[in-house]
Amino acid sequence: STGLMNGKRGLVMGVANNRSIAWGIAKALAEQGAEIALTYQGDALKKRVEPLAAELGAFVAGHCDVADSASIDAVFEGLEARWGKLDFLVHAIGFSDKDELTGRYVDTSEGNFTKTMLISVYSFTAVAQRAEKLMTDGGSMLTLTYYGAEKVMPHYNVMGVAKAALEASVRYLAVDLGKQKIRVNAISAGPIKTLAASGIGDFRYILKWNEYNAPLKRTVTIDEVGQSALYLLSDMSTAVTGEVHHVDSGYHTVGMKAVDAPDI
Numbered sequence: 562s563t564g565l566m567n568g569k570r571g572l573v574m575g576v577a578n579n580r581s582i583a584w585g586i587a588k589a590l591a592e593q594g595a596e597i598a599l600t601y602q603g604d605a606l607k608k609r610v611e612p613l614a615a616e617l618g619a620f621v622a623g624h625c626d627v628a629d630s631a632s633i634d635a636v637f638e639g640l641e642a643r644w645g646k647l648d649f650l651v652h653a654i655g656f657s658d659k660d661e662l663t664g665r666y667v668d669t670s671e672g673n674f675t676k677t678m679l680i681s682v683y684s685f686t687a688v689a690q691r692a693e694k695l696m697t698d699g700g701s702m703l704t705l706t707y708y709g710a711e712k713v714m715p716h717y718n719v720m721g722v723a724k725a726a727l728e729a730s731v732r733y734l735a736v737d738l739g740k741q742k743i744r745v746n747a748i749s750a751g752p753i754k755t756l757a758a759s760g761i762g763d764f765r766y767i768l769k770w771n772e773y774n775a776p777l778k779r780t781v782t783i784d785e786v787g788q789s790a791l792y793l794l795s796d797m798s799t800a801v802t803g804e805v806h807h808v809d810s811g812y813h814t815v816g817m818k819a820v821d822a823p824d825i
């Protein structure tokens with residue numbers, strides 16, 4: 562470790578288990594000396610997150626359901642009491658009804674559209690509002706997005722529409738918070754087999770397609786997303802804000818199926 566994050570404190574939201582992208586990021590940050598707080602969503606995940614937090618010496622900031630603003634407030638009150646200030650924030654949260662992550666986008670229901678937007682888009686702004694108040698020496702905020710925001714991907718449907726809105730909110734937040742030296746960025750990660758991803762139809766096919774057609778001819782790991790997050794959350798990127806950075810083995814640069822890609 563080169564201690565890139567020594568003296569920095571931050572909140573990482575979205576650890577469900579040791580396959581979560583948030584976990585890959587938390588590990589990379591802790592390894593570089595960051596002090597970390599984790600939240601969990603509900604009692605079922607509490608049992609998973611507590612031992613993971615112990616592995617990193619992280620503070621468990623409690624339950625947070627981003628659809629419940631009182632639970633967000635409780636977490637930030639806890640952080641203010643414990644640390645007084647915050648240097649970074651990681652938002653690795655998304656949700657949509659599994660039944661609508663297959664079939665046609667046009668069939669999306671109003672109820673799921675609204676819930677998907679609340680949990681996957683507005684929640685980043687909601688936590689940014691609270692984090693802003695604690696980032697008194699500036700800071701860095703990061704969210705996670707996917708290529709389905711830019712191009713139509715099979716089964717991604719309403720989640721693609723939500724990610725497009727999330728990416729736009731990164732830019733608006735970057736402008737609003739720039740004066741306070743708070744940077745706001747997103748990582749657009751290639752597909753990774755996580756709990757959330759298992760809700761997406763034909764996910765194995767999507768993984769294979771990326772492996773055969775990405776310039777690097779492979780998918781990405783949560784540890785690689787973690788290393789890239791380290792750059793965006795550390796002082797290595799003090800002039801970078803409003804950016805959507807692809808960590809996808811270069812997949813987003815490709816315009817067509819590779820000529821040597823096997824049929825799947």
Ligand code: NAD
Nearest residue numbers: 575576577581582626627653654655705752753755756757
């Ligand atoms: P994951 O299932 O490990 O993490 C998703 C997290 O969202 C969980 O910790 C879950 O508790 C949390 N969450 C859902 N609803 C919530 C709510 N109401 N309140 C609080 N937390 C809530 O899966 P992941 O793939 O690590 O997902 C993290 C982020 O990365 C998501 O935004 C996802 O869209 C994004 N992403 C994932 C991939 C992929 O292929 N796995 C690719 C690009 C972007």
